[in-house]
Amino acid sequence: MEVWERTLTIALPLAALLWGAALRHQRGTWFLAGWNTLPPEEKASWQAKALCRLYGTCVMGCGLGLFLLLYGSFQGEDLPLLLGLGIFGAMVVLSLVLPRLCPKRYRTRE
Numbered sequence: 001m002e003v004w005e006r007t008l009t010i011a012l013p014l015a016a017l018l019w020g021a022a023l024r025h026q027r028g029t030w031f032l033a034g035w036n037t038l039p040p041e042e043k044a045s046w047q048a049k050a051l052c053r054l055y056g057t058c059v060m061g062c063g064l065g066l067f068l069l070l071y072g073s074f075q076g077e078d079l080p081l082l083l084g085l086g087i088f089g090a091m092v093v094l095s096l097v098l099p100r101l102c103p104k105r106y107r108t109r110e
Contacts, residue, residue, distance in 0.1 A: 001074055001075065005070075005074045008070060009067065009070040009071055009074060010067075012063075012066055012070065013063040013064065013066045013067035013070070014063070015063075016059055016060065016062055016063030016066060017060050017063040017064075019031070019059055020055075020056045020057065020058070020059030020060030020061075020062075020063060021056065021060065022056070023052050023055050023056030023059055024052060024053055024056030024057065024060075025052075025056075026048065026049060026052045029048070029052060032055065044108070045107055045108055046106060046107055046108070047105070047106055047107065047108055050105055050106050051099070051106055054094075054095065054098060054099070054106070055095055058091040058092070058094055058095040059091075061087055061088075061090070061091035062087075062088050062091045062092070064084075064087055065083075065084045065085070065086070065087030065088030065089075065090075065091060066084065066088060067084065068080045068081070068083050068084030068087065069081060069084030069085055069088060070084070071084070072084055
């Protein structure tokens with residue numbers, strides 16, 4: 001593996017893990033798409049702490065999936081590549097579906 005491949009394989013997932021950890025502790029919400037553009041009454045209807053924990057966990061899972069995806073693609077190995085793709089996809093789907101499936105956990109009012 002070349003130097004730029006190693007750097008890419010470590011730097012991008014590490015950045016995702018750090019941002020996910022910051023999100024889990026209610027930091028870095030300014031970087032969530034659409035959160036700051038919500039009207040105050042809409043923003044008040046969401047439980048920010050629960051959403052931050054969910055999205056932080058999903059971003060950290062995406063970081064792990066991204067690491068496996070990049071490692072598998074640069075090494076030419078199928079198993080880590082497919083595992084990484086599966087983890088990455090599962091985290092994206094969970095982040096979209098869970099607030100809809102459990103509205104009492106993520107919303108203060110409907």
